[in-house]
Amino acid sequence: MKNITEDKYDVLIIGGGPIGLSCGIEAVKKRLSHIIIEKGSLVNSIYNFPANMTFFSTSERLELGDIPFISHGSKPTRIEALEYFRRVKQGWNLNVHTNEKALKISGKRGSLKVYTDIGLYRAANIILATGFYNLPNLMNIPGEHLPHVHHYFKDAHPFIDNNVTVIGGGNSAVDAALECFRKGAKVTLIVKKPELDKGIKYWVRPDIENRIADGSIKAFFNSTVTNIRENSVEVQTPESLINLDCDAVLAMTGFLPDTAFLSSAGIIIDDNNDKKPVYNADTFETNIPGIFVAGTVCGGLNTSEWYIENSRFHAEKVMVCIAGNK
Numbered sequence: 001m002k003n004i005t006e007d008k009y010d011v012l013i014i015g016g017g018p019i020g021l022s023c024g025i026e027a028v029k030k031r032l033s034h035i036i037i038e039k040g041s042l043v044n045s046i047y048n049f050p051a052n053m054t055f056f057s058t059s060e061r062l063e064l065g066d067i068p069f070i071s072h073g074s075k076p077t078r079i080e081a082l083e084y085f086r087r088v089k090q091g092w093n094l095n096v097h098t099n100e101k102a103l104k105i106s107g108k109r110g111s112l113k114v115y116t117d118i119g120l121y122r123a124a125n126i127i128l129a130t131g132f133y134n135l136p137n138l139m140n141i142p143g144e145h146l147p148h149v150h151h152y153f154k155d156a157h158p159f160i161d162n163n164v165t166v167i168g169g170g171n172s173a174v175d176a177a178l179e180c181f182r183k184g185a186k187v188t189l190i191v192k193k194p195e196l197d198k199g200i201k202y203w204v205r206p207d208i209e210n211r212i213a214d215g216s217i218k219a220f221f222n223s224t225v226t227n228i229r230e231n232s233v234e235v236q237t238p239e240s241l242i243n244l245d246c247d248a249v250l251a252m253t254g255f256l257p258d259t260a261f262l263s264s265a266g267i268i269i270d271d272n273n274d275k276k277p278v279y280n281a282d283t284f285e286t287n288i289p290g291i292f293v294a295g296t297v298c299g300g301l302n303t304s305e306w307y308i309e310n311s312r313f314h315a316e317k318v319m320v321c322i323a324g325n326k
Contacts, residue, residue, distance in 0.1 A: 007122070008122040009035050009124070010034065010124050010125065011032055011033070011125045011127060011319075011322055012034070012121055012123035013027075013127045014102045014126065014128050014130055015036070015038065015127075015131060015295070015297075016096050017044065017045055018064060018085060018308045019131070019294050019312060021043070021088055021089060021092075021094060022294075023127050023294055024096070025064060025088075026315040026316055027319060030319055032322065034095055036094060038099070039099070039101040039102070042085060043085045045131055046081050046085070047082060048133065049078045050078070050176065051078065054076070054078075055078075056075070057309050058075055059076045062076065062081065062084070065092055067084075067091050067092075100117065102116050105265040107122075108289065110124050112126050124322075125292065127318055128265075128297060129294045130257065130258055130295075132297060132299070133255050134256070134258045135256045135258060136251070136254075137253045137254040137255055138253075139224075139253060141227060142228065143228030146228055146230065148230070149248075149249040150249065150251065153250050153252065156180040156183040159180050159247075159248050162247035162248050163188070163244070163247045164177075164188070165244060166189050166190070166250045166252060167190045167225055167250065167253060168190075168251070168254070169191035169197050170196075174200055174204055176250045176252055177208065177217055177250075178204070178207060180250070181216060181217050187217045188220070188244055189220070191219060191223065193221065193222070194222050195221065196209075199304075222237070222238045223236060223238070224236050225249075228246075231247070257301075257303075266287070267286045267293075273300070274301040275301050276298065276300035276302070277297065277300065279298065283317060283320075284321075285318075285321060290325075292322075294314035295314060
């Protein structure tokens with residue numbers, strides 16, 4: 001392991017998504033030295049969104065650091081968001097290390113250590129802005145780990161003329177089903193609830209409902225996939241257990257925060273409250289002095305509680321506390 005402990009930072013931020021960048025901006029504003037460690041690319045979660053995704057929010061609600069976000073339409077696309085957050089990083093001269101994974105945290109406030117797969121860093125404070133896009137919410141059924149099962153959906157092109165089973169009833173599942181259908185796939189949607197999620201994008205809902213109504217996309221509600229085989233899936237419907245031909249499975253079942261990593265740092269996870277990390281609501285400091293959480297990771301398993309628009313302000317509260325303790 002490369003030893004890079006010569007420098008000690010006022011704040012080390014784990015996670016290079018929008019909230020991690022927001023924390024970096026607030027550090028710059030308060031003239032605190034900082035470093036952001038990101039296991040993938042800059043705003044890695046957004047990079048892994050479907051290629052043609054359109055955000056639910058308008059661009060101004062995603063803005064960071066007083067840098068305007070201008071999009072061509074009323075709602076920005078994934079490509080526009082990637083370009084915007086690159087400009088944010090450059091505009092604030094943020095110190096971001098990409099493709100470096102944090103493995104372990106040790107020490108105490110003022111003398112914390114972060115071990116990564118590349119080296120070792122020292123920091124007075126640590127902010128965990130790790131989001132919830134790290135771990136797929138597994139169904140734990142036979143065949144889930146077969147190579148034709150995908151928990152991330154990027155593009156429909158590989159599924160032309162395939163029998164595609166899409167699992168889920170939220171925006172990710174609906175977007176994947178519609179894109180695959182338009183590229184020529186034969187799509188079946190499996191939804192465990194009696195209807196699609198209420199939060200489906202309002203401009204997308206009529207499209208998916210009409211495709212289901214006219215039979216272009218076949219849908220089974222109150223149903224679950226119980227077994228995945230190489231060329232078929234087994235589905236428990238309200239009426240019976242059926243088998244469907246299947247060349248690819250898109251399991252759009254959501255994602256989970258990496259609570260194991262938080263626990264390994266000594267952060268208490270509230271098992272009675274959606275496995276949320278325990279933190280001070282005013283400062284976002286956890287039970288470990290000097291270690292803070294920010295962004296969607298604060299919601300635990302309730303991944304709809306926090307998102308970019310309402311959690312980008314976490315950074316201000318965190319940095320007020322850090323600056324006050326310096």
